[in-house]
Amino acid sequence: MEARPSTAAGATAQAEPVSVPELLARGRTLCTPPLRAAIARLAPPMDAVAAYHFGWTDRAGNPVAGDGGKAIRPALALLSAEAAGADALAGVPGGVAVELVHNFSLLHDDLMDGDETRRHRATAWTVFGPAQAILVGDALATLGTEVLLDSAHPSGDRPAPATHTDAARAVRLLTVATRKLIDGQAQDLSFEHRDVVTVEECLAMEGNKTGALLAAASAVGAVLAGADDRTADALERYGHHLGLAFQAVDDLLGIWGATEITGKPHWGDLRQRKKSLPVAAALAEGGAASRRLAELLADPKGRGEESEEVLAGRAALIEQAGGRAWTQEEARRQHTTALAALDEVPMADEVRERFVALAEFVVVRER
C-alpha cells in the first residue's frame, strides 16, 4: 500500500483517530448542566414541559435516562471555539444557546406539522396541550439570547467568558439564523399546499430550515472567542453546507430509514406527501416513473390513508426516477463543499480533523 500523499493530515498521521462519539459526548457533558440551569429559570409548569421535551423526565416528571438527541450542535459550537484558538469551554454558551433555539423550533414545528412522535416519544403538544408547546417554545428562544448575553457577565468569582461586543455579535449570528429557521418553516408549510416543488425551492427551504442553525452552531464559539469576521464567515459556510448534507441524509432516512432506528413513523414522509429532496429530484427527472409519481401525488384520493403497499410502491417509483441516487450524490456534494470552506480558516490540524470527522458522521449516519 502506498503512503498517502503529504497533506495537512499527514502531520498528525500518528495521532489517534478522531472519535465522533467522544466529540458528541463532550458537547453533551459540557452543555447539559448550563442548559438545565437555563431551563430551571422558567416559571412552572414551563420548566416541567421543557424537561419532558428534552427527554430528561417522563410525562409524570420522573427523571429518565434519555439520549437527548444527537447533540451535533453543541459539539460544533465547542469545536468552533477551538477553531479560533480558544479553549472548547469558550463555546459552551454558544452550544447551549443553539440547542435552546433548535428545541424552540422542534416544539413549534411539531405542533404546526401535527407530528405526534419525536425521538420515540409523544411530542410535547400531545402531552401538555398546544398552549404549553407554544409558550415553552417562546421561552426557549428567548433564553437562547439571554444565555449569549450572560456570557459577557462574570459569574461569581469567574470572569466573563466573552466581551460585550463578542456576545452581541453572537446574538446577531443566532438571531439571523433563527429568522431563517422561521422562513424555512414558512416555506415548508407552503409546500403542503402544492403538488410539485422544484429542487431549487427544496434546497432553499432546507438551507433555511436546517442549514442556518448548523451554520450558527459552527461559528458561534469562534465569535464568542473573538474570531474575526472572515473566520466566522468560513465556519458558517462549513455549517451551512453540513446542514444541507445533513438534511439530504435526513430526507433519505425519512423514506428508506429503518423506523426502529430513526424513531420516525414508517413511510411517514411519504404518507404526509412531504416534498423532500428525493421527491423533488424524482419529479424533475421527467421519465416514465417520474410522470407516474407526479400523477399519484396530484391525486387527492386516499391522501394520508395509503396502505403500506401503496407507499412502498411510491418509494420504488422515487428510486426508479433517480430521486434516491440524486439525493445521495447531493449529500456528497454538500459534504465536499463544507470541507472546502474549512480550508479557508487557519486552525490546528487536530481541530480540523474533528470538523472533518463530524461531517463524515453526518453523511453516513443511520438516524
Add this chain to the structure above:
Amino acid sequence: MEARPSTAAGATAQAEPVSVPELLARGRTLCTPPLRAAIARLAPPMDAVAAYHFGWTDRAGNPVAGDGGKAIRPALALLSAEAAGADALAGVPGGVAVELVHNFSLLHDDLMDGDETRRHRATAWTVFGPAQAILVGDALATLGTEVLLDSAHPSGDRPAPATHTDAARAVRLLTVATRKLIDGQAQDLSFEHRDVVTVEECLAMEGNKTGALLAAASAVGAVLAGADDRTADALERYGHHLGLAFQAVDDLLGIWGATEITGKPHWGDLRQRKKSLPVAAALAEGGAASRRLAELLADPKGRGEESEEVLAGRAALIEQAGGRAWTQEEARRQHTTALAALDEVPMADEVRERFVALAEFVVVRER
C-alpha cells in the same frame, strides 16, 4: 381660586398643556415606517399575515385605514430617549422593537386563549390558521432583536443611531422583558385551572404580562441613547407601575367597559371566568357577596354558557364585594408610584410633563 403650590410644574405654568393624542401620533408616525420595513423582510405569506394583524390590510390583503391600537409603547420609547437628553429619534428602534414584541405576544396569546376578536376584528389565527399565528409571532419576536442590533449599524450614509454596547444593553432589556411576558402568560394560563387566585398572585402575573414590556418601553430609548443604569432603572420602574395601573384599568374595562368602545366582547372576562384584579379583590373581601361569588365561580355548571343576566349579576356581586372600588384605588396607587419613580431621573421639565400626561391618560382611558 388659589394659586397652585410651587412645584416643578410651576416652572412651566406658561407652557402649552401636553397633548397626549399628539404624543401618541408622534410615536406612530415615527415608528410605523421602520415597523413596516421590518415586516417587509418576512418571507411570504408571513408578511401578509403580519400586515393583517397590525390592521394595515384586510384579510384579502387590501390596504385599510386602521387605528393600529393605542401605540402607547412607541410613544414611551421616544420619550425615554428624550429623558436621556437625546432626540426622540434615538428611541425609534426601541419603539419598533417593543411594538414587535408586543404583537408577538398578542398573536400567540390570542391563539392560546382561544380569543376570536381583537380591536374589533377577527384574530389572525381565526383567519390564517394556528400555524401562521405561531410562525408570525415567532418571526416578530426575532425581528425585535434584529431591529435593536441594527441600530448599531450605519444605514446608507446615515451614522448608526446607537453604539454596539448600547444596542446590546437594549437587547438585554427587551429579552428579559420578553421572558417575563412569557412567564406572565404561563401564570395567566395556570389561573384558568383554579377557582381562586389571590390579589398578590394576580399582581405578580400582571406585573409580568403587562408591566415588564411597558417598563422596557419606558427605558429602551434612554438605553439606546447611552443613559446610565440608574436612569434606565428608574424609567423602568415608572413603566412597570404604569403597566400595573394600565392593567388595573384594563381589568375594570374588561367587566364594566362599553364593548362598542373597547372592541372586546360584552362580559367576555366574566364569561371566561378570568381571574382579574376586581375578581381577586372581591374574593379576598370575605363578606356575603364575596362568599356568594366564590360559590358561583367554584360551580362548574353552565361554565361559558351563562346568560347576560347571570353575568350582570356576577358583575354586581364583584362590585358589592368591593372589587371595583379596590381596583380603581389600586390603579391610582400604581399611578402615584409611577410618578414617584420619575422624580429620581433628572430630565427636562417638558419631558417629565409628557410622561406625567401619558400616565394620566392610561388611568382615565375608556378603551
